[in-house]
Amino acid sequence: MSTTASHAHVIRRPQDVVDLVNTHPAIRSGLGITLIALGGILIDAYQAAMIGFGNRYIAQEFGISPGLAATVNASVLIAALFGGLMANRVVERFGQRTAFVIGMGMCTVGAAAVAFAPNVLALLLCRIIMGIGLGIDFPLATSAVAELRGSSSKKTGTSVNLWQMGWYLSTTVVYLILVPLAASSVAEPDLWRYGIFIGAGFAVVVMILRWVYLGESAMWAARKNRFDQSCRILKTRYGVDAQTASDAVAGTEGATDQVKGAYRILLSGRYRRRTILGCVVATMQAWQYNAVGVYLPLTLAGILTGGLTSALWGSAAVNLLCGVTGGAIGSLIVQRVGARRQSMIGFGFVVAALLILGLVGRDNPWLALGLLGSIIFFHSSGPGGLGMTIATMSYPPSIRPAGVGFARAIMRTGAIAGLIFWPMLWQALGTDAFFWLMAVPLVGFLTCALIPWEPIGADVDAEDADVLAQISKG
Structure with a gap:
């Protein structure tokens, strides 16, 4: 026997592989590879911001109300809800590499078609296709990052939470693309179509990079x-x-292939509180973001003077200075502060900022701009990314895609609420709408205060064999 073979680890069961991955970070697991793995989330952010910008133009072009246009646009979130629930089944059936292509491929086709949608029904169908693909992709992305680092690594929570910084980088790109398009010969009502089509090109690049570098x-x-x-x-x-090993024991393929017991396990025993915490944090942050973040140009246009260009530059500045910075800081400190506590702090500051905005937002535009920036900062550094971080780090590998997919699916309900109701509230109440929005981060704050589970540093991968046994028993 060779020297290498004599020192090789012996694989007798699936848990042996899980343990090795858990304790050995990938050779290439730096920022570049992490962002490639999270590429679908970047595309999700780009398309969400672009369609949020285009909402009023869509309403004008197709002769529908802004509320109905927002509802059509929110169809991507409803579809993503179901896509998230499908993610575990897709990855178990096809494997990570092919599942990535399925998810991002659907997003690419849907986005390219949206750019040429001739009527509202075609737009609705394309958005549904995009949503299913994005819903499938997100759990795979965060699971892939966790597998690159291993759940026992102190850097895993940091790496997973980088998706929030990436989200704001992507939304910043949206406004930096729209500014030159607006300055060119492109008609203002068509800007969103050009932007969506460019996003489809970015999605193709993500697919290629993942195929080459993730495997x-x-x-x-x-x-x-x-x-x-x-x-x-x-x-x-x-x-x-x-x-x-010659006596290697086969795993419970049938049980994981069908994943019939995964969701039952998520909602029972020791995983129930973890699931509630992850779902509430993810849902409340999505609600507040899709009200303030997605419609940031709309909100700024109602506060600042200078028209579309001023609103776009203001949106880019807020996303870059507050969103990207907040996401980076949040990723750096989460290991020390903890995901639950950091989420609670972020929610608390957002509550305070919304209260002040409601009181003085209409009287001082620059103060309002600063407060909106602070909301983006504390959202990004706090609960913005941590709902998915909590979900990713709370479950062993066999049910991790199901756990992330379930949390992401529930999260979409908050995103839908923010996307649909905020334009209506803003149109009806103006800055008084901020008072109503305060209830959302307040629920998140109270949930974090009442459920003490902390996933950062927990060796959840060691629970995998026990979970597989529970699934096999039915």
């Missing part, structure tokens, strides 16, 4: 009893020598 999941291969494939992935991606 297949070693854990998935092990759960499918493809131990030799797992050993090859462990060697090339993690630098770990491993070999399959």
Whole structure:
């Protein structure tokens, strides 16, 4: 036997692969690879901001009310809700590499078609296709990041939470693309179509980069009893020598393939409180963001003078200075502060900022701009990314896509509420609408205060064998 083989880890069951991945970060797991894995989330952010900008133009072009236009646009979130629930089944059936192509491929096709939608029904259908793809993609992305680092790594929470910084980088790109388009010969009502089509091109780039740099999941291969494939992935991606034992025990492929018990486990026993915390944080942050963040140009246009160009530059500045900075700081401090406590602090500051906005927002435009920036900052550094971080870090690999998908699906209800109701509230109440919005972060704050679960530093991957046993028992 060779020297390498004599020192190789022996794989006898799927949990052996899980344990090795958990304790051995990937050779290439830096910022670049992390952002590639999170690429679908960046596309989600880009398209959400672009369609939010285009809402009033869509209403004008198709002869519908802004509320109905927002409802049509929110169809992407409803579809993403169902896509998130499908994610675990898709990845278990096809594997990580192919599932990434399925999710982002649907998003690409839908986005390209949206740019040429001739009527509101075509727009609705395209948005649904986009939404299913985005819903499938998000749980895969955060699970892939967790697998690159391993849940026992102190850097895993930081890496997973980087999606929030990436989100604001992506939304900043939206406004930086719209500014030159608006200055060119493109008609203002058509800006959103050009922007959506450019986003489809970005999605193609993400698909190619993922196919080349991410590849297949070693854990998935092990759960499918493809131990030799797992050993090859462990060697090339993690630098770990491993070999399959002659008495290797097959895993419960049928149970994980059907994933019938995954959602039952999420809502029972020790996972119930984790699920509630992750879902509430994710949902409340989505609600407040889709009210303030997605419609930031609309809100700023009602506060600042200078027309569309001023609103776009203001939106870009707020996203870059407050959103990107907040996301970066949040990722750096989450390991020290903890995901739950950091979410609670962020929610608390958003409540205070909304209260002040409601009181003085109409009287001092620059103060209002600063307060909107503070909302974006404390959202981004606090609960904005941590709902998904909590969901990703609270479950072992066998149910992680289901847990993230479920939290993301529930989160979409908050996003839908913010996307649909905020234009109506803003039109009817003006800055008094901020008082109503205060209830959203307040619910998030109270939930964090009442549920003490902290996923950062918890070795949840060690629970995988027990969860698989529970699934197999039905």
